Amino acid sequence: MSNRQRIVIFGATSAIASACARQWVRRGDSLFLVGRNENKLESLMANLRVQSSTGQQIEGAIADLNDFEQHEELFARAEHALGEIDVVLIAHGTLPDQQACENSVPLTMAEMRTNGLSVIALLTGAANRMEARGRGCLAVITSVAGDRGRASNYVYGAAKGMVILFLQGLRNRLAKRGVTVITIKPGFVDTPMTARFEKKGPLWAEPETVAYGIVTAVEKRRDIVYLSGMWRWIMLIIRHIPESIFKRLSL
Numbered sequence: 001m002s003n004r005q006r007i008v009i010f011g012a013t014s015a016i017a018s019a020c021a022r023q024w025v026r027r028g029d030s031l032f033l034v035g036r037n038e039n040k041l042e043s044l045m046a047n048l049r050v051q052s053s054t055g056q057q058i059e060g061a062i063a064d065l066n067d068f069e070q071h072e073e074l075f076a077r078a079e080h081a082l083g084e085i086d087v088v089l090i091a092h093g094t095l096p097d098q099q100a101c102e103n104s105v106p107l108t109m110a111e112m113r114t115n116g117l118s119v120i121a122l123l124t125g126a127a128n129r130m131e132a133r134g135r136g137c138l139a140v141i142t143s144v145a146g147d148r149g150r151a152s153n154y155v156y157g158a159a160k161g162m163v164i165l166f167l168q169g170l171r172n173r174l175a176k177r178g179v180t181v182i183t184i185k186p187g188f189v190d191t192p193m194t195a196r197f198e199k200k201g202p203l204w205a206e207p208e209t210v211a212y213g214i215v216t217a218v219e220k221r222r223d224i225v226y227l228s229g230m231w232r233w234i235m236l237i238i239r240h241i242p243e244s245i246f247k248r249l250s251l
């Protein structure tokens with residue numbers, strides 16, 4: 001069997017996902033890219049096609065992933081373009097304005113939909129397809145923010161945490177069916193999402209580095225990966241601070 005993979009990326013124009021796409025194209029894989037912004041998607045696909053060789057498919061579709069009605073059609077189009085789907089990477093997301101969410105139920109619900117519910121909707125469709133075939137790999141970019149709720153970003157954290165728990169159950173279901181489920185937990189990454197932060201220090205990573213971690217996790221069929229690895233230990237400590245102390249901290 002060829003080790004060339006047929007990969008679908010949701011949220012393909014994200015800085016981290018497009019870095020993954022470039023690395024996968026270099027290793028000879030075929031891609032179906034779903035992005036919301038037409039110009040960004042077209043330009044990403046044009047760049048990837050330049051790097052690709054004969055036999056590699058680089059196709060795509062425009063979609064707002066909050067429109068769940070479109071998901072089935074996206075899978076059908078991806079299967080039509082690639083033949084079969086070996087790997088699904090779900091990468092789209094937004095970083096909510098926490099304070100604005102505290103004052104707006106609709107905004108909070110919209111953020112939960114983008115960062116939580118739309119991911120769960122996509123996973124439900126993808127999981128059933130892969131389970132029926134008895135193979136495949138589902139990889140999802142969550143966040144270290146999903147490991148513990150903090151005052152400064154608990155709307156985002158709760159949505160990511162919901163996905164983390166969903167993935168845990170899905171992994172438990174699909175492990176017996178030949179399907180791998182990977183939970184990817186990046187720390188701070190220098191991308192447009194974090195444009196408003198000052199990006200200095202050893203906790204910050206480049207999208208290419210995080211993408212390399214994702215590509216490797218998919219190749220090695222890992223379960224849970226922190227990127228970079230030191231976040232595993234940081235979050236271990238953070239998770240173990242007693243709630244009676246944690247609630248008094250400003251984090």
Ligand SMILES: NC(=O)c1ccc[n+]([C@@H]2O[C@H](COP(=O)([O-])OP(=O)(O)OC[C@H]3O[C@@H](n4cnc5c(N)ncnc54)[C@H](OP(=O)(O)O)[C@@H]3O)[C@@H](O)[C@H]2O)c1
Nearest residue numbers: 013014015016036037064065091092093143188189191193
């Ligand atoms: N950067 C970090 O520090 C960090 C840390 C931990 C986890 N993450 C996670 O990493 C993933 C990738 O983020 P990034 O840092 O690469 O940020 P990014 O470059 O800002 O990418 C976010 C992407 O999500 C897309 N998106 C948002 N809502 C969408 C929707 N309803 N339908 C379709 N696409 C939608 C955006 O599309 P448009 O271009 O159309 O806006 C954009 O391409 C996200 O899940 C994020 O939560 C990031």
